[in-house]
Amino acid sequence: SGKMITAAYVPLPNYHSLFPDAVRANQLLLPSTQALQAGFPSTMFPAMQPVIR
Template sequence: MFDPRTETRPTWAIEVRDDVIEECYKNGGALHVYVDTASPQGNVYVKCPSVASAHKSVSALHGRWFSGKVITANYVPVSSYHELFPDAVIARNILTPKPQDATAAAPMSSFTVPPPPMSGYGAPPPQPGFY
């Protein structure tokens, strides 16, 4: 978890974003990542390329410890995600991890991806590139 009130390095938000991209890359990738630097909870929002990669990323990160804090990973409806981040609607390319600096920290508190649709509950079929 990060606390924007205590982060002092000028590049801390970029480091968090890069770490999230790296972790998601192991699970199918991320199309869009937003670090909410004003969030007291330390929220990070992620759009994955598929329902499967979103599920893998949430499963891999939820409950994981970073910098002595536990990550809470949740889904948000893709329509809500696109309302928050209109540029994410056209995001189609998987973001690639950058080489990590050995001294960079990876504090995050919340990792959020759009949810997979629930079959049998009137949800539309999955649309590749929109999760």
């Protein structure tokens, strides 16, 4: 919608201090089915299908 965000780089040790569960994370996060059906982010994930469990 024309809005832009600015984000700073966070070194991995600092990220893990902020989000300790991320140290053991091993599953890729994908966009929701709703986001894919809405066409976002079709340019970022053109061939990916959501994993529904």
